[in-house]
Amino acid sequence: MSSELVQVTDLERNYKRGKFKIAALNAIDLTVKKGEIVGIVGPSGSGKTTLLNVIGGLGKPTGGHIAVDGEDLSELADKDLTHFRLHKVGFIFQFYNLISTLSAIENVEVPMTLAGVPKPEREKRARELLAIVGMEQRMNHLPSQLSGGEQQRVAVARALANRPPIILGDEPTGDLDSKSAKKLMELIRNLRKDTKTTFILVTHDPIVVEGCDRVYSIRDGKITKEFTQTDINHFKMSQGKDSLEELLV
Amino acid sequence: MSSMNMAVRSLTRRKTRTILSISGIIVGVTMILVLLSLSSGTSASTTNLLRSAVTAQITVTNSSTPTLGGLGGFTRPSGGNFGSGGFSGGNFNFTRGGTSGGFASFFGASDTIPQSDSNTIEGLSGVYAVSPQLSASGYVDNSSVLLYGINPSSFSQATTGLSISNGTMITTTGQIVLNNVIADNLGVTVGDTVVLSNNTLSTTNTGANYTVVGIFNAGSTFGPESRSAYIELSDVQSITNKTGVVTEIDVKTTNPSLVHKVVSEIESSLSGVTASTGSSVASEVSLSASLAIFFIVIGGVALLAGGFGVTNTMIMSINERTREIGTLRAIGAQKSQVLRIFFSESLLIGALGAAAGAILGIIISLILPYFSSSISSSGAFGGLLGGRLATSLVASNILLSMGLGVLVGVLAGIYPALRASRMKPEEALRYVQ
Ligand SMILES: Nc1ncnc2c1ncn2[C@@H]1O[C@H](COP(=O)(O)OP(=O)(O)OP(=O)(O)O)[C@@H](O)[C@H]1O
Numbered sequence: 103m104s105s106e107l108v109q110v111t112d113l114e115r116n117y118k119r120g121k122f123k124i125a126a127l128n129a130i131d132l133t134v135k136k137g138e139i140v141g142i143v144g145p146s147g148s149g150k151t152t153l154l155n156v157i158g159g160l161g162k163p164t165g166g167h168i169a170v171d172g173e174d175l176s177e178l179a180d181k182d183l184t185h186f187r188l189h190k191v192g193f194i195f196q197f198y199n200l201i202s203t204l205s206a207i208e209n210v211e212v213p214m215t216l217a218g219v220p221k222p223e224r225e226k227r228a229r230e231l232l233a234i235v236g237m238e239q240r241m242n243h244l245p246s247q248l249s250g251g252e253q254q255r256v257a258v259a260r261a262l263a264n265r266p267p268i269i270l271g272d273e274p275t276g277d278l279d280s281k282s283a284k285k286l287m288e289l290i291r292n293l294r295k296d297t298k299t300t301f302i303l304v305t306h307d308p309i310v311v312e313g314c315d316r317v318y319s320i321r322d323g324k325i326t327k328e329f330t331q332t333d334i335n336h337f338k339m340s341q342g343k344d345s346l347e348e349l350l351v
Numbered sequence: 352m353s354s355m356n357m358a359v360r361s362l363t364r365r366k367t368r369t370i371l372s373i374s375g376i377i378v379g380v381t382m383i384l385v386l387l388s389l390s391s392g393t394s395a396s397t398t399n400l401l402r403s404a405v406t407a408q409i410t411v412t413n414s415s416t417p418t419l420g421g422l423g424g425f426t427r428p429s430g431g432n433f434g435s436g437g438f439s440g441g442n443f444n445f446t447r448g449g450t451s452g453g454f455a456s457f458f459g460a461s462d463t464i465p466q467s468d469s470n471t472i473e474g475l476s477g478v479y480a481v482s483p484q485l486s487a488s489g490y491v492d493n494s495s496v497l498l499y500g501i502n503p504s505s506f507s508q509a510t511t512g513l514s515i516s517n518g519t520m521i522t523t524t525g526q527i528v529l530n531n532v533i534a535d536n537l538g539v540t541v542g543d544t545v546v547l548s549n550n551t552l553s554t555t556n557t558g559a560n561y562t563v564v565g566i567f568n569a570g571s572t573f574g575p576e577s578r579s580a581y582i583e584l585s586d587v588q589s590i591t592n593k594t595g596v597v598t599e600i601d602v603k604t605t606n607p608s609l610v611h612k613v614v615s616e617i618e619s620s621l622s623g624v625t626a627s628t629g630s631s632v633a634s635e636v637s638l639s640a641s642l643a644i645f646f647i648v649i650g651g652v653a654l655l656a657g658g659f660g661v662t663n664t665m666i667m668s669i670n671e672r673t674r675e676i677g678t679l680r681a682i683g684a685q686k687s688q689v690l691r692i693f694f695s696e697s698l699l700i701g702a703l704g705a706a707a708g709a710i711l712g713i714i715i716s717l718i719l720p721y722f723s724s725s726i727s728s729s730g731a732f733g734g735l736l737g738g739r740l741a742t743s744l745v746a747s748n749i750l751l752s753m754g755l756g757v758l759v760g761v762l763a764g765i766y767p768a769l770r771a772s773r774m775k776p777e778e779a780l781r782y783v784q
């Protein structure tokens with residue numbers, strides 16, 4: 103088995119709006135290795151969410167190839183794509199997207215419930231996961247009783263529930279203060295270390311970028327630059343921290 | 352089962368909305384149950400009411416006897432039911448009969464049926480009372496009359512009876528009740544003795560003595576009824592030498608709606624007879640039927656409104672939860688699983704509404720009769736139902752109303768649940784309130 107967990111080749115995705123065709127993604131090539139933390143940066147409307155959705159099996163490409171953990175996503179039917187999302191990917195969203203009527207632990211149980219894991223087993227695992235993200239004390243709280251940072255940590259626990267090889271985050275710190283953002287990024291790096299989980303994180307946030315091994319920059323649906331951690335560190339040393347934004351844009 | 356758990360959470364943690372949509376079902380189920388209880392109670396009380404107020408609904412005669420007038424035809428005076436059209440059968444026979452003193456040929460033309468037929472009819476289900484009758488021409492104090500031989504007890508059960516103005520109805524043989532016109536003509540009154548014969552009196556035909564026990568009004572001074580007299584059935588049979596036969600059998604059913612069923616049962620179990628019904632039967636049946644339909648329509652409309660309420664709140668709720676649905680689909684919920692979650696919600700709403708509605712409906716059905724005395728006398732129903740609101744709780748009605756409630760919840764949930772399951776996850780996730 104190759105070490106490439108995600109393999110994207112010549113990927114294309116168009117949206118049809120009446121007569122107009124919007125090329126949201128155009129000739130994208132990228133690879134992500136197992137255990138990597140990869141960032142995707144770019145201006146608004148550049149296609150970051152679209153790319154993440156295609157990798158996560160939420161949207162189908164209109165051209166090119168995408169394989170995740172050995173599965174060719176462009177060949178999967180709707181049902182199988184859903185099955186793929188349930189077992190192979192975890193999602194973290196900007197606004198956490200917890201089910202508002204379910205408690206923290208119940209939210210973490212949802213993916214396992216959908217997968218048919220028996221109650222005692224999923225309860226045990228949900229507790230463990232909440233302990234890992236530091237939320238075991240709040241497991242019976244509803245989302246509305248938690249802060250943004252706390253909700254996002256519950257969301258991370260939910261994303262881990264079915265032990266997916268890859269977790270996708272769309273602006274995971276977009277709604278968090280810098281302290282919570284740092285805490286979340288720390289959690290992500292620890293998870294990668296302990297579980298070899300791969301992360302792909304769409305972001306604007308320098309805190310996230312600093313924690314990534316590699317960063318792709320996209321513009322108008324195309325990859326324009328690629329940075330490694332060394333590039334990032336080098337840039338930081340020479341320009342000073344505040345100008346990291348310049349690197350990204 | 353877990354989709355049911357999620358549905359339970361969703362309902363219990365959005366109490367206001369849940370109560371709102373459940374209340375629509377509760378109102379509908381309660382109304383249906385109360386209305387069904389009223390309908391059952393009413394039809395029970397009106398059946399009793401109508402049974403005593405209405406004359407026999409079925410007349411059984413020999414099938415070769417013309418029965419143009421149907422029930423109202425040439426039966427007997429039954430209160431005000433004495434329509435002029437009712438005598439067409441009699442008139443027809445009368446003119447056909449021709450010569451020797453009209454009445455004789457009139458009755459001579461009537462073919463008889465075995466008296467035992469009345470026992471057969473009594474054995475049929477849905478039959479309330481059976482009155483065999485033999486009519487014949489005869490002479491009272493040498494004056495021509497129509498003689499009706501009846502069985503006093505079954506006659507009073509099966510018909511509205513005679514309107515006796517003086518004295519009593521006959522109870523046994525040897526007694527006679529005379530029409531007031533004949534009584535006036537003959538100058539006899541209650542307690543007098545008259546001579547009854549099958550022909551004009553002569554040395555060979557001396558007749559027999561009968562005691563006049565009552566005088567009745569036929570309501571008309573013309574026509575055959577004004578010259579009628581009632582005696583015991585066996586008396587007519589012996590006078591006319593027609594033992595064991597009758598000219599007609601009047602039948603009253605336990606419930607007006609059973610008339611047509613009883614008619615066909617009579618005709619299939621007896622040969623050579625015709626069972627005919629009058630037009631009054633149709634109106635009785637349609638009265639109780641239209642009352643029931645009226646009740647069902649009101650309840651149905653209420654439940655339909657409740658159903659729309661459920662659909663409406665479900666759609667609102669689904670629109671609000673678009674992102675939640677998108678999230679569920681994103682993290683791996685199949686369309687069918689989303690469908691099940693939302694369908695469970697509407698099923699629960701239907702079931703809870705049905706249970707609460709049934710309880711409320713039972714309570715109202717039980718206490719309604721106690722309040723009815725104050726409202727029924729003035730209300731429209733008061734007049735219709737003879738001044739009382741009767742309810743009757745029937746298990747099948749409770750189950751029916753609950754079943755309808757659950758059904759409405761299920762039906763109301765189909766569209767919203769389908770809509771939720773068909774949302775495209777990618778677009779649902781982009782959705783911002
Ligand atoms: N459902 C859609 N129908 C039509 N066009 C779409 C649809 N979704 C996205 N687009 C277009 O595709 C392009 C890429 O959108 P995408 O959401 O991927 O951008 P993004 O980089 O995530 O932006 P942001 O940083 O604002 O989230 C945009 O031009 C957008 O308008």
Ligand SMILES: [Mg+2]
Pocket residue numbers: 150151152272
């Ligand atoms: Mg985006």
